[in-house]
């Protein structure tokens with residue numbers, strides 16, 4: 001009996017944790033891909049190979065964790081043209097974008 005309760009608690013915790021880190025839904029992912037190409041691309045290049053801002057390719061981004069990149073996206077880099085995206089993106093959006101860039105999934 002006690003064992004069953006333990007499993008139940010573990011299952012509930014797992015669901016809660018997974019939900020907390022869930023990716024944005026499909027429509028939001030579509031919007032974020034569009035933003036990446038058109039807004040981020042304005043500085044980082046349409047194919048993210050660099051322009052005014054550096055290339056956002058996985059080889060370069062390997063030096064950073066997803067958390068660090070999400071932080072850069074949300075807060076920008078003060079003193080550089082990299083603007084803070086906090087007004088437009090949630091932490092979840094930024095984390096998803098950071099992972100997307102690190103995996104080299106962006107075109």
Ligand code: HEC
Pocket residue numbers: 035036039040041042043044052053054056060061069072073077080081082083085097
């Ligand atoms: C107005 C131009 C501009 C726009 C728009 C812009 N960036 Fe940047 N970004 C920069 C510049 C310039 C840097 C380099 C800052 C520095 O010198 O540290 C940078 C740096 C970064 C970095 C750190 C890269 C590294 O190797 O240090 C990331 C990640 C990043 N931008 C992501 C984004 C994302 C995602 C978007 C769109 C949501 C975006 N940027 C939009 C100009 C821009």
